[in-house]
Amino acid sequence: MSWENNVRKVVPYTPGEQPKSQEKIIKLNTNECPYPPAPGVKKLLEAESYEDLRLYPAPDAAALVDVLAEYYGVGSDQVFVGVGSDDVISMAFLTFFNSDKPILFPDITYSFYPVWSDVYKIPYKKVAIDADFRINADDYKQENGGIIIPNPNAPTGVLEDLSLIEDIVKSNPDSIVMIDEAYIDFAEEGTSALSLVSKYDNLLVIRTFSKSRAMAGLRIGFAIGNAKLIKFLNDVKYSVNSYTMNRPSLELGTEAVKDDKYFRQTLAKIVNTRERMKKELSALGFSFPDSKSNFIFASHATVPAEDIFKYLRGKNIYVRYFKQERIDNYLRITVGTDEEADALIGALKDFVSK
Amino acid sequence: MSWENNVRKVVPYTPGEQPKSQEKIIKLNTNECPYPPAPGVKKLLEAESYEDLRLYPAPDAAALVDVLAEYYGVGSDQVFVGVGSDDVISMAFLTFFNSDKPILFPDITYSFYPVWSDVYKIPYKKVAIDADFRINADDYKQENGGIIIPNPNAPTGVLEDLSLIEDIVKSNPDSIVMIDEAYIDFAEEGTSALSLVSKYDNLLVIRTFSKSRAMAGLRIGFAIGNAKLIKFLNDVKYSVNSYTMNRPSLELGTEAVKDDKYFRQTLAKIVNTRERMKKELSALGFSFPDSKSNFIFASHATVPAEDIFKYLRGKNIYVRYFKQERIDNYLRITVGTDEEADALIGALKDFVSK
Numbered sequence: 023m024s025w026e027n028n029v030r031k032v033v034p035y036t037p038g039e040q041p042k043s044q045e046k047i048i049k050l051n052t053n054e055c056p057y058p059p060a061p062g063v064k065k066l067l068e069a070e071s072y073e074d075l076r077l078y079p080a081p082d083a084a085a086l087v088d089v090l091a092e093y094y095g096v097g098s099d100q101v102f103v104g105v106g107s108d109d110v111i112s113m114a115f116l117t118f119f120n121s122d123k124p125i126l127f128p129d130i131t132y133s134f135y136p137v138w139s140d141v142y143k144i145p146y147k148k149v150a151i152d153a154d155f156r157i158n159a160d161d162y163k164q165e166n167g168g169i170i171i172p173n174p175n176a177p178t179g180v181l182e183d184l185s186l187i188e189d190i191v192k193s194n195p196d197s198i199v200m201i202d203e204a205y206i207d208f209a210e211e212g213t214s215a216l217s218l219v220s221k222y223d224n225l226l227v228i229r230t231f232s233k234s235r236a237m238a239g240l241r242i243g244f245a246i247g248n249a250k251l252i253k254f255l256n257d258v259k260y261s262v263n264s265y266t267m268n269r270p271s272l273e274l275g276t277e278a279v280k281d282d283k284y285f286r287q288t289l290a291k292i293v294n295t296r297e298r299m300k301k302e303l304s305a306l307g308f309s310f311p312d313s314k315s316n317f318i319f320a321s322h323a324t325v326p327a328e329d330i331f332k333y334l335r336g337k338n339i340y341v342r343y344f345k346q347e348r349i350d351n352y353l354r355i356t357v358g359t360d361e362e363a364d365a366l367i368g369a370l371k372d373f374v375s376k
Numbered sequence: 377m378s379w380e381n382n383v384r385k386v387v388p389y390t391p392g393e394q395p396k397s398q399e400k401i402i403k404l405n406t407n408e409c410p411y412p413p414a415p416g417v418k419k420l421l422e423a424e425s426y427e428d429l430r431l432y433p434a435p436d437a438a439a440l441v442d443v444l445a446e447y448y449g450v451g452s453d454q455v456f457v458g459v460g461s462d463d464v465i466s467m468a469f470l471t472f473f474n475s476d477k478p479i480l481f482p483d484i485t486y487s488f489y490p491v492w493s494d495v496y497k498i499p500y501k502k503v504a505i506d507a508d509f510r511i512n513a514d515d516y517k518q519e520n521g522g523i524i525i526p527n528p529n530a531p532t533g534v535l536e537d538l539s540l541i542e543d544i545v546k547s548n549p550d551s552i553v554m555i556d557e558a559y560i561d562f563a564e565e566g567t568s569a570l571s572l573v574s575k576y577d578n579l580l581v582i583r584t585f586s587k588s589r590a591m592a593g594l595r596i597g598f599a600i601g602n603a604k605l606i607k608f609l610n611d612v613k614y615s616v617n618s619y620t621m622n623r624p625s626l627e628l629g630t631e632a633v634k635d636d637k638y639f640r641q642t643l644a645k646i647v648n649t650r651e652r653m654k655k656e657l658s659a660l661g662f663s664f665p666d667s668k669s670n671f672i673f674a675s676h677a678t679v680p681a682e683d684i685f686k687y688l689r690g691k692n693i694y695v696r697y698f699k700q701e702r703i704d705n706y707l708r709i710t711v712g713t714d715e716e717a718d719a720l721i722g723a724l725k726d727f728v729s730k
Contacts, residue, residue, distance in 0.1 A: 034614030064426040072418040076590040121382040141615035236430040239623035260388030261495040269593035270624040
């Protein structure tokens with residue numbers, strides 16, 4: 023017997039590499055936004071109150087909650103905020119996935135889902151997506167303790183129809199169904215499950231400021247659902263850490279939501295670069311599922327993904343490679359600026375057409 | 377059957393009230409520091425990079441970890457950082473308290489301990505402190521699944537001798553013993569259990585930037601222990617949220633540690649005001665255990681604490697009152713500036729000597 027017997031032992035999630043050197047790196051490995059947040063954020067950052075840092079932030083994060091509620095046309099009691107969508111999803115797993123039955127999620131998906139399941143001792147079952155990386159709604163009509171599906175999925179970038187999502191939510195009234203919409207802002211309007219929240223009390227939609235809102239460095243995520251769900255989630259949050267969001271994240275995050283014009287311009291630029299990258303990657307012999315996110319999940323006809331990954335790294339271009347069954351010949355490439363896309367395509371031309 | 381059956385239902389912790397109005401309030405209810413953080417923090421805040429907000433922070437929080445390791449003379453592999461000491465303790469409960477045996481903590485103490493126990497389904501047993509609010513080491517020599525003790529204790533402000541702490545740590549080699557030192561910077565040097573970390577592998581010492589370092593608004597806490605403990609803690613952290621500390625908290629927190637002169641000056645001012653408040657409160661008929669923290673836990677000879685609490689609130693002076701067995705005739709009063717102390721004592725004079 024020793025204290026080590028009582029330790030919760032886990033295999034942690036491995037985040038995408040964050041370069042430590044000051045070298046010029048083209049960073050297309052963690053799906054960050056290539057453009058900065060709204061200009062109003064810059065102004066507010068300069069004006070931020072040093073004097074107030076000594077004071078606790080608002081535990082209910084009301085300013086941020088209210089601005090999100092208004093933006094998405096829901097009540098403030100329908101919005102939950104946390105330290106990135108990872109914190110929000112982690113808290114939601116802890117709150118809602120307490121059944122003896124396994125929760126369900128796709129076999130190829132965000133690799134944090136099994137990690138959260140392990141740390142909270144939640145049984146889970148991976149549901150295979152098909153050869154085209156598509157989800158079959160019928161696979162989610164089996165006994166379960168909850169469901170989580172990202173839409174668009176990561177790392178594939180594939181978007182499923184809202185009707186498929188609704189089918190799954192509707193077929194599982196006794197389970198919480200979480201739709202992880204980290205990348206939905208890069209898809210067409212009308213594809214989000216937010217429109218279903220008023221119809222189904224078992225639906226929780228999760229979003230992040232880390233991708234489309236260019237604030238990965240501030241750690242802001244949120245969930246929208248019916249008020250009852252949000253109350254349960256807040257109860258658990260107040261049982262873990264009353265003050266999760268610090269003053270800068272509350273203030274700057276609130277400001278970012280206010281500038282919708284800048285937000286839409288940024289999205290349009292990224293979507294534009296993405297569509298251009300698709301054409302150029304195709305021309306170089308890459309294939310990929312059609313991406314509705316800010317990354318492309320690409321495989322080359324002849325050159326192994328791992329070789330391309332290493333080659334690009336040598337050129338200080340970081341992309342993400344997963345050494346994992348079914349997807350070990352793919353690269354997940356973040357959509358950067360047009361200049362970054364030029365550099366990437368130029369480097370690839372030298373390598374894959376040799 | 378409904379999804380509600382699988383919800384983790386909890387009674388959450390209630391944080392001290394954070395005023396929402398812009399009215400002038402003397403806020404002595406949440407043990408914040410009355411002085412701002414180091415002046416270098418102000419400069420850095422003004423210079424903070426708007427451009428970098430789009431990028432993820434360093435997941436290992438290396439800059440902050442390294443500066444703390446250097447300051448406290450330990451290895452970087454002995455330091456764990458989190459979103460306030462609440463996040464650090466919560467994570468430590470989840471990591472280390474996995475026994476079927478109850479964990480032990482004082483019956484009068486930080487009211488978050490039973491809440492964390494409940495949310496993580498950890499059995500616990502409250503150990504009564506004596507009539508003078510003192511801890512008896514022998515009470516902690518019973519079977520247990522872990523121990524947490526704050527030193528100085530909250531809300532009493534009582535500091536126990538390091539020899540008592542060592543006795544408890546030494547007597548429990550098979551349990552993790554956590555010493556929550558949120559307030560230790562306000563006590564004399566040489567009272568911290570940090571000096572025992574190299575001697576006992578079952579000791580975890582927890583600190584916060586929210587009190588002595590004047591950064592409640594940034595949410596920074598840390599733990600120091602042997603490298604093995606810290607590794608287990610980091611594994612769980614990376615299984616919950618890889619990026620807990622955002623860019624502002626990492627940058628500004630690192631800067632704050634560097635200005636030791638300012639830190640010590642601030643502490644001296646607060647200790648000075650505390651000692652003065654003790655004299656003045658005594659003269660008004662209050663009694664209290666001798667506080668080594670930045671608050672005084674005071675009870676009046678004739679006027680009930682709840683009446684004083686309500687009266688002060690009417691004067692826009694916030695203090696903390698706990699409607700709780702054994703301590704419902706006490707007020708926890710944060711040590712503010714000398715001007716705030718003047719206002720408090722002046723108001724009390726009018727009320728308790730009527």
